[in-house]
Amino acid sequence: MQKQRWYVADNGVYSKLISVMGKKGQTRMAMWLFSEMRNSGCRPDTSVYNALITAHLHSSDKAKALAKALGYFGKMKGMERCKPNVVTYNILLRAFAQARNVEQVDALFKDLHNSIVSPDKYTFNGVMDAYGKNGMIQEMESVLSRMKSNQCKPDIITFNLLIDSYGKRQEFEKMEQVFKSLLRSKEKPTLPTFNSMIINYGKARLKDKAEHVFKRMRDMKYTPNHITYESLIVMYGFCDCVSKAQDIFDELINSGKDIKISTLKAMLDVYCMNGLPIEADKLFETARIAGVKPDSSTYKLLYRAYTKSQKKELVDKLLAYMDRDGIIPNKRFFLDALGTFGSLPASPESNSATSSNRPEATVRA
Incomplete structure (x- = not known):
């Protein structure tokens, strides 16, 4: 790029290129661009380092990416031209919130508080998200108060993370209060707002409330997406309403729309959580015939359900499919499976077999 004398790339160009490579998962290319930039005599600034940090955070190895991000953050603090700004902090806060690393x-x-940087609504949202994901409600509420005292108005992300956090803790009164505040504000609910309420009511077996949320969503002219339908399917599963979950799934099938793996997995999960491994197997077979290719998490779900219900023939068939599809179980897969086996009661056959091979105890005086 720098060999073309009529054009000299600046920080803005390199920053955008690094960002593009990061989003495509091309971390090495992003690092090469960063190196090429410095070799060309162009000095990086804060925006370039922010792009480089973000590029690393798009990589699959999250632990390594977070360590790299902190390394760059440390370097930035030592360079006057590259001091971290509020965007830097927000990128890192969001990343560690998603990793549930509250510390x-x-x-x-x-x-950030000890620096000259002023937090914005994205900063507070990132911190509240971390606390909310870890069930630290009081800490989350404390940050919310601090956000308001800093004259930062909550946005839809704020409302959604509060609704989801309260819902997961089954603090439904607070969740409903936040929803009412959202309706009174200038912000408008989004599909994730309703989806979160539906699934969290479902986990608490509050079917009527979940159905009311869905009705209100439709009354407000929102069009459900596949996550909405998946939330409804799983909600009915938690509420022991397998037939209603099946009705929704069948409706999606009959609509002619492509069924996503996540939707298939939601219906399989309903069968599995309600102790219906045969029905799960039938649906799995139908999906395979229809050309739906299951992912490793789908196999893991079924493997655990089949082992828990002691359906050896289904386990054997599933393993054959895994081998055919090139699904190679990792260590975590086997640990989870072994945990399931370990929690199973011993069968009468295994007890009798063990006792028959065991020497008879002799009683000594």
Whole structure:
């Protein structure tokens, strides 16, 4: 790029190129661009480092990516031209919130507080998200108060993370209060708002409330997406309404739309959680015939269900399919499976076999 004398790339160009490579998962190319930039005599600034951090965070090895991100963050603090700005903090806070690393989120938030950088609504959302994901409701509410005192108005992301956090903790009164506040605000609910309420009511077996949310969503002229339908399917599964879950799934099939793996998995999960491995196997077979290719998480779900119900023939068939589809179980897969086996009661046959091979105990005086 720099060999063309009529054009000299600046930080903005390199920053955008690094971002593009990061989004495509091309971390090495992003690093090469960063190296090429410095070799060309162009000095990186904060925006370039922010792009480089983001590029690493798109990689599949999250633990390594987070460590790299912190390394770049440390370097930035030592360079006057590249001091972290609020965007830097927000990128890192969001990443560690998603990783549920509250300790690192606390450290970053404290570091920001001691710096000259002023937090914005994205900063507060990132910290609240971390606390909410870890069920730390009081800490989340404390940050919300601090957000309001800083004259930062909650946006739809704020409302959604509060609704989801309260819902997961089954603090439904607070969840409903937040929803009412959302309706009174200038913000508008989004599909994730309703989806979260439906699934969390479902987990608490509050079927009527979940159905009311769905009705209200339709009354407000929102069009359900596949996640909405998956939330309804799983909700009915938690509420022991397998037939209603099946009706929704059949409706999606009959609509002619392509069925996503996540939707198939939701219906399989309903069968599995309700102790219906035969029905799960039939649906799995039908999906395969229809050309739906299951992923490893689908196999894992079925494997655990089949072993728990002691359906050896289904386990054997599933393993054959895994081999045919090139699904190679990793260590975690086997650990989960072994955990399921370990929790099973011993069968009478195994007990009798063990006792028949065991020497008879002799009683000594």
